[in-house]
Amino acid sequence: MTSPARFWLMKSEPDECSIDDALASPQATVAWTGVRNYQARNFMRDQMRPGDGVLFYHSSCAEPGIAGIARVASGTRADPTQFDPASPYHDPRSPEDSPRWLLLDVQALRKTRLMPLAELRQHPELAGMRLLQRGNRLSVMEVQPPEWQFILARLLGPEDALALGIGP
């Protein structure tokens, strides 16, 4: 029996929602709209729980990398953008009575220094990270506890990590 995953990485395009945008939102919490991949959706629906740790990753930008620390702040519910014809995330094939796409709330906890993708690749300890695997395109993915610890140790002081309550 494996213990449930407790750590995640979630990609956001900073043009749409940066760590600064998240921190500036009410309760520093944003609804994670726009996930349109079944595997990512299933992670949110089946495995992510309030309190899980999240690496807030900036993608599709000049400096891709980890930009902050967050936590899962709710369970899933229907993503309303799938039903909005004006939204780039509109999905006309999603039935209203059985929504195809879900979102959950993410609460930003800290903005960190940017830990760029190139730096992540330099650490042998992180070579197994899903993010770094060839051709990876998932926008929501698991982070192994040792990877989480290794990264947080480089982004936060130990007392800060404790204060966030998302140890270990």
Add this chain to the structure above:
DNA sequence: GCCAACGTTGGC
């Protein structure tokens, strides 16, 4: 803007 890699679609 390019392009490799991947997921999805749809004809058969």
Add this chain to the structure above:
DNA sequence: GCCAACGTTGGC
């Protein structure tokens, strides 16, 4: 159920 064509992701 196969698989080619297509669209998307995302780093560079």
